[in-house]
């Protein structure tokens with residue numbers, strides 16, 4: 488695999504087209520865009536659309552329209568993971584030939600019994616690691632393919648909060664890279680794409696901090712080092728609950744219905760980060776030039792004033 492050089496900042500925003508973006512998603516997009524533009528770098532747009540049953544008709548068009556409306560411009564063509572399936576399949580077969588994967592036939596029921604700390608997927612205890620590897624069709628099912636995780640800690644550069652570190656065996660486990668229904672798993676596709684597009688900086692919500700462990704493990708299997716990560720605290724509602732996809736109703740369409748235009752929405756997002764006073768109207772380009780003139784002291788370290796890790 489030929490890896491792109493990582494000398495120049497290259498970020499990406501990678502929404503899944505499973506529904507409309509809510510203001511939390513939009514704020515992450517804005518920060519990711521600002522971070523890239525302040526660094527004089529590029530910002531790619533990738534649609535994580537591999538899990539086709541979860542994709543919603545019109546969601547992709549909606550996402551593109553919302554980003555355009557907010558004038559968050561991306562570089563190059565839109566990248567769709569669904570158009571890169573052949574590539575992921577080759578990476579999977581290479582890993583399989585190298586003995587880095589094993590087939591897992593554990594039932595959903597058995598897996599459901601494994602308990603997990605709050606907010607994290609359960610760590611697979613490796614039931615099928617030692618079994619004879621039957622890759623084929625058996626008892627009317629195909630196996631899922633799991634990564635044989637190497638011992639030791641998974642480490643990555645983290646710009647917000649403590650350095651990224653998860654214990655491979657205790658906290659991440661042998662993750663599924665190809666599902667038993669044949670779908671390529673998100674961790675595999677994402678790790679491959681960060682590497683092949685030469686992504687230097689991933690700015691995303693901290694609900695994906697755990698996912699970084701799995702993705703860094705895949706990158707290590709491919710002989711590569713991870714990008715820098717900046718996991719942003721999620722925007723929570725008044726009761727401390729995270730915003731759900733249902734808030735999409737109250738997302739851009741809802742904000743528009745309330746009579747807000749692009750600059751009013753950017754003002755709202757920026758005010759939530761204490762970058763501008765409440766009620767400001769500012770376009771994304773104006774916000775960018777303001778921050779260029781007067782960078783928030785903390786921005787260099789990836790710490791925006793309004794965010795508390």
Ligand code: GLU
Pocket residue numbers: 500501502503535677690691695
């Ligand atoms: N597409 C996934 C999501 O929207 C992952 C995003 C990412 O890796 O930044 O949650």
Ligand code: ZN
Pocket residue numbers: 590591592593613614615
């Ligand atoms: Zn298993």
